[in-house]
Amino acid sequence: MATKVKVQETNEELFRQMEEKSLKLMEEFKIQDSTSESRGYIRGAAFKYQVVPVGQPTPDEGALVYTTQPQGCEPEAGMVECILHSSAAKKELVDYPGYPTPIPRAADLTAPCPYRIVEIPSKGLGMVAARDLRFGELIISERPLLISPQISKIDFIKWTNTTTPRQKQEAACFESEKIYKVAFERMDPEAKETYMKLHNSHKHDGSGPLLGVSRTNSYGVFALQGDEYGGVFKDASRINHSCSPNTIRHFDRPSLAMLMVAARPIKEGEEITAHYCDPLAPYAARRKSLKPYGIRCDCPACLDPVKSDKIRYRISCVKDAIPAIIKWAGNPKLPDHLLLGPSLELLELMEAEGLEASKAYEQVLYHLFLIYSALVIRGKSEPSEVRIYQEKWIQLQTMRRRDREDVCAQLMEDTIRVAFAAQQHLGEMKMEEVEPRRD
CATH class of the missing domain: 2.170.270.10 (SET domain)
Structure with a gap:
């Protein structure tokens, strides 16, 4: 006392x-x-x-x-x-x-x-x-x-x-x-x-x-x-x-x-x-934002702004692709690797630019997780590929202190939607195999 x-x-x-x-x-x-x-x-x-x-x-x-x-x-x-x-x-x-x-x-x-x-x-x-x-x-x-x-x-x-x-x-x-x-x-x-x-x-x-x-x-x-x-x-x-x-x-x-x-x-x-400014902004905008700090950035992106600006503009245009993934997953007429190649290329670009801290990087990881999930159901990929992107995306989300239960709930909801579309795709493929072609 x-x-x-x-x-x-x-x-x-x-x-x-x-x-x-x-x-x-x-x-x-x-x-x-x-x-x-x-x-x-x-x-x-x-x-x-x-x-x-x-x-x-x-x-x-x-x-x-x-x-x-x-x-x-x-x-x-x-x-x-x-x-x-x-x-x-x-x-x-x-x-x-x-x-x-x-x-x-x-x-x-x-x-x-x-x-x-x-x-x-x-x-x-x-x-x-x-x-x-x-x-x-x-x-x-x-x-x-x-x-x-x-x-x-x-x-x-x-x-x-x-x-x-x-x-x-x-x-x-x-x-x-x-x-x-x-x-x-x-x-x-x-x-x-x-x-x-x-x-x-x-x-x-x-x-x-x-x-x-x-x-x-x-x-x-x-x-x-x-x-x-x-x-x-x-x-x-x-x-x-x-x-x-x-x-x-x-x-x-x-x-x-x-x-x-x-x-x-x-x-x-x-x-x-x-980062003190938006890393996806053009070089000129970044330089203007950094001027009050007396900073003249000498990172690789600022040393070659013509090349980097094009890459960063492309990355800044990344949007939610889940509706497109679901549509692709359920359409048997679309190629298996229609979305996979561009997504892997985009992820490689981001890592080469050192933009793993960007929200766009997380989005592409998530897109790849869903794409591989559909490919596994189609028999075109292995579950190990799914886990690579799933685990990294979850870790990035929790690094930003998002509740792990909320993260897993989102993951489950989108996985079910993609899996349902992919199952429909398989069903339509089988129907095409059974039904005779009419020329």
């Missing part, structure tokens, strides 16, 4: 310290607010925020909410400072099914850490494989240092008649920096130091240091009340970009953790990469 009281007193003391820091910052902000007109704008309202103790309601729906999450679950795995647009957003966060749960871990807890943070030539710090990694292996499972809105609601600014576009941008950045500063002051010293060591590619567009680090290193994590939020991470934010990434990432809401898994085998010493 004494321990419980001591923990409660510690929590109350931490909250009191946070509240004191926040109030001190508010006084500093009032002084800055009085000089806003000299920067080309007028603040139309006071800075509204809430720092609410655990378990208490948030009284002002229209104010920003600062909260430390998750409460009561593996604090040693890291606590996350959150800037939320409203108390309704906080409620949606903590009411998520299963929240909070422990961070997902690798199956073998005795295995050495799969990665190292090292200097990458011309890229700064990055992540490399510390050992050979197999397809589907969990590389990192990490809570963010900070979660914040990807677009801050700066709706209290009133512009003067002489405000320039540059001043508008700088004013929005200036006000956003104040919002970030409250959250930053709530972090423990180690988290602050880690945050400020991350790269900042927004030093010359009006962004303050805290906002700049967030804009440079934030991954999209989830939406709350229709607003998108991003997270800044200690190690995951060190992973550099590639248009042919070798990881798949998924943000696990119940544990508030980013998971990154190997999308293909990764050799020891090979750089671990993620």
Whole structure:
């Protein structure tokens, strides 16, 4: 009982310290607010925020909410400072099914850490494989240092008649920096130091240091009340970009953790990469998206964009082919390998381009599973071919944290539809053999 009281007193003391820091910052902000007109704008309202103790309601729906999450679950795995647009957003966060749960871990807890943070030539710090990694292996499972809105609601600014576009941008950045500063002051010293060591590619567009680090290193994590939020991470934010990434990432809401898994085998010493933009977009669009990060990608796709753009455009056109597969499976007049050849060619193209992390790759795997399922029923293939694509597709789905039961239910439903069509095909073939031809 004494321990419980001591923990409660510690929590109350931490909250009191946070509240004191926040109030001190508010006084500093009032002084800055009085000089806003000299920067080309007028603040139309006071800075509204809430720092609410655990378990208490948030009284002002229209104010920003600062909260430390998750409460009561593996604090040693890291606590996350959150800037939320409203108390309704906080409620949606903590009411998520299963929240909070422990961070997902690798199956073998005795295995050495799969990665190292090292200097990458011309890229700064990055992540490399510390050992050979197999397809589907969990590389990192990490809570963010900070979660914040990807677009801050700066709706209290009133512009003067002489405000320039540059001043508008700088004013929005200036006000956003104040919002970030409250959250930053709530972090423990180690988290602050880690945050400020991350790269900042927004030093010359009006962004303050805290906002700049967030804009440079934030991954999209989830939406709350229709607003998108991003997270800044200690190690995951060190992973550099590639248009042919070798990881798949998924943000696990119940544990508030980013998971990154190997999308293909990764050799020891090979750089671990993620995508910062749509890897299937044309080279020019990717280059434009990466410009704010100061990135000039030198992956094979960017070194030969004419060839790569054609391939990636073809891959981007991949659509749901299940209706076509069912139609083919039930038509005895269509060749056995009508769909198999193009699908295998497409899969080979994707692997050559390093696009195993794309949703299109998963689609083609699934199409191949269904095509081979029909061919087995026709007596034109072996069950082992079916299993190759079935198992890999299921693994990719579960890597994205889709419920395995839901995945298997989808698999069963589509398999039955294709099998029924293939059986009809066999029936029609037999009828043609029995009935005499009429010339």
